[in-house]
Amino acid sequence: MSETIEQICQKKGVKLTDQRRIIAKVLSESKEVYGESDHPDVDELYKRVSKLDSRISIATIYRTVKLFEESGILTKHDFKGGKARYETIVDEEIEKLQKKVAEKYGYKLVDHKLELYGIKKLDEK
Amino acid sequence: MSETIEQICQKKGVKLTDQRRIIAKVLSESKEVYGESDHPDVDELYKRVSKLDSRISIATIYRTVKLFEESGILTKHDFKGGKARYETIVDEEIEKLQKKVAEKYGYKLVDHKLELYGIKKLDEK
């Protein structure tokens, strides 16, 4: 278990407001509640946040999510459908594969993104 | 060298118009002129098409690109920055790697997307 989002904010000098604390809470909880594969988009985040404090505007969600991204807390993914999704996880396995592909083609990898659209197999242990 | 876009259209019963022929031409040429790594977005496509026929509207580009995508001619990628880009190439190598990753995690792959942000190495043969 690593640092909390609040701790990272304090270390980086990002001011903590009630709104940001609530958004941070929702982000941490979404991982626990929905499992590793939960990459909420802004609308979904807004819905979850609204349950805790209905006065928080969607503009604040957008601003906070961008702030957290710049602070290295979140990763943004531009998926199909035009909606960006956010997550805190890095998959080491995929990173290694990408490095291999990149090197094969003569590139030094500076950033990456992999999207897999899959159907869960039923007979998996 | 495989089928031309026009041939695919005829086979699939997609009506050919002057506009679509020109857009198809630009798509094929972009591959030759700009190399394999040219994935034009709609704006770029519109610019290139306009040089050949300035009366073609951007709405037609959008509709044609969607039509070609549905006909299996193009692949759409939603890259960072909100603009979709299009290409006709499939990288077998990357597909194999993805299948491996997917199977490891117990998924049957139904679609994919890989983005690599790289810097070209200078000392590569």
Added chain:
DNA sequence: TTATTTGCAAACGGTTTGCCGATTA
């Protein structure tokens, strides 16, 4: 107190769509 943040609503940028005249097969 001072710089920063928030909510609101308007603006923005890429994409889609309704209408209707033009075009394809």
Added chain:
DNA sequence: TAATCGGCAAACCGTTTGCAAATAA
């Protein structure tokens, strides 16, 4: 000729931003 297409402008949708009031440090 019948069905489809294309141009235009308006609508749409996710995201950003200017402003004035509220708040963190």
